[in-house]
Amino acid sequence: MNQAEDVLGASPRMHDLAQRPAIQRAMQTAKVIAANDGVDIGDPMASLQGQHYIKMALDDALNTAQQQGIGKIEQGAIQSAKTAFVKELERQNPAYAAARNSFRDMSGPVNQLQVG
Numbered sequence: 001m002n003q004a005e006d007v008l009g010a011s012p013r014m015h016d017l018a019q020r021p022a023i024q025r026a027m028q029t030a031k032v033i034a035a036n037d038g039v040d041i042g043d044p045m046a047s048l049q050g051q052h053y054i055k056m057a058l059d060d061a062l063n064t065a066q067q068q069g070i071g072k073i074e075q076g077a078i079q080s081a082k083t084a085f086v087k088e089l090e091r092q093n094p095a096y097a098a099a100r101n102s103f104r105d106m107s108g109p110v111n112q113l114q115v116g
Contacts, residue, residue, distance in 0.1 A: 010045045013088045018045055022058065022081040029057035048096060051089050058082040 030053035044050030090097035
């Protein structure tokens, strides 16, 4: 663990990001999503699992923004917060970045030659 990271696993940059309203809302939503999954994540910033739930909450916020009446400008701000959050999450946890890249690579359209 990098010395700049605290014992909870959140870097100073992650703590700064946690001050953004979009991240704060996502932290609350992450607790609800986790609870509905039967998981107690406590402080979502304190673990990789909790931070992943925050990332999923940000995904949901962006996926349902239009239905919630959130305008393009606010959607852009949420996307900006998510991008910064994920970048820091992946910097702190290279294995998380590798897993996301593997998932992305495996989720691509099936090559026609692979079908046959």
